[in-house]
Amino acid sequence: MPFFKGNLGSEFLTMTLNTPWRLTAATIYKKPSESKILGSVYLDVTDLEQKISELRKKGVKVTLTHFITLVTAKAIAEEVPQFNTYLKRGAIHAYPELVASVTLKLPNGELSSMKINSPEKLNIKEIVDSLQARIDEARKGAESNTNQMKGTLGKIPWPFRTWLYKLLKFLTLDLGLSFPFLSAQSFGTYVISNVGTLGLDGGYPALLPTGNLSLVLVLGRVREMPWVHEGNIVPRKILKLSAALDHRVVDAEHGGRLFNYLRKAIRHPEPYLNL
Template identity: 25%
Template structure:
């Protein structure tokens, strides 16, 4: 079968080095291609930036939303991290899409609702906050259309359900899957970002999913005061663990490592990247000294 140069969610990358082009044939599945990587980010300045933004009257900002915004910015700045493998070929994704979960209630038995959103280049933080607030509210107060579809499929006899899922994956591998099935699916995204810190839980290394085509999983852990050496002195800093799971077939470790380092620099020095929070709040006139 001739390789499709275009899918509904991406275009074929044609200038792939031979050693990368052969990888999907040697490592055929996402989880046998997995690399795990940990970052310990000094989040002290970012916490201060968030607090000053909120004090200046900006729409309510959380540290996790700031992380989402910066992950999206990193993917726009480093587009080779926004690729995926389908049917043994490498594709460049059309747009940056992040997926994350929202608990409907703070309860052990509360369902987790996944949210998927497209992040545009140079998108304002205010637009991201407003849009995510709406999406989270809808997720917590309603039910997604996919919930009804899953319940319908689960009513099928096991052999038919197994055949339906196999057909789904067969169509997806060949770029023939209807967008109505792939567009809302959180596993057809640039990255899945899991916020375990909001649950006061330490970050874990998460597996990737063979379903879908998401090559990145980022788990955000709990901020902890941690002694670090700075200028020869031991100081207590607020450290945020980020744990990455990465499909090595999309890009080499050097490019991936530099991309993660870009994210770390942006989170550790948000003023350099975003400016003063008082100036960034829309509609606010800064008082003159």
């Protein structure tokens, strides 16, 4: 059962989040140069990829990216709601909903982020359909508010561009104000990026300075490697999953709980692959 429901749940979570250490961490650390925690784990996805292949034969074009996006949302909602938070005026607050931001490579070769609202309430097919709808919109030339903002900002000459960026950052990230084109959650609650599609075995992500988010997950390329499976060394398909955490709002312990949830879900993926 999700830890937070509606405004009452968000208020309760906000009160329980602001421990003396959390408030101290929010004061002494700066984002992102001092507050970033990096971690990675190797995961055996052999059986999961087989089940994904079976699902694709049924017409559902699911990938590892879709699966990790869904399971991460479930993990945050059920196990580590601390990741669904942001910093405003020196205190930690809970976002009213989960928003996944998935970085995808478009047909024109450009990278773009696609947002999914409340992914923890969707099934795997709905995750696939939601991302596909946003890809189709991007193909037609539609741009998100954040992409439009980046395009506008890029046209402003330096140093005025820098001054405007600092002003927007102060208004949205520091003061927590929202605008029609920009808010504290413009970049989502968490980011999923699959660098394996670019041919990379793995990577360590950056915490976007303009995004008030506490988690970025990076999927590397799935490789066949020697692995100890049921007491024998055999070739298995291995995924390197890396994460960047904002130390101002979470600790490595929260990252460990997240990775453990993902590890269990990959070992027993059936509940997450139900249509």
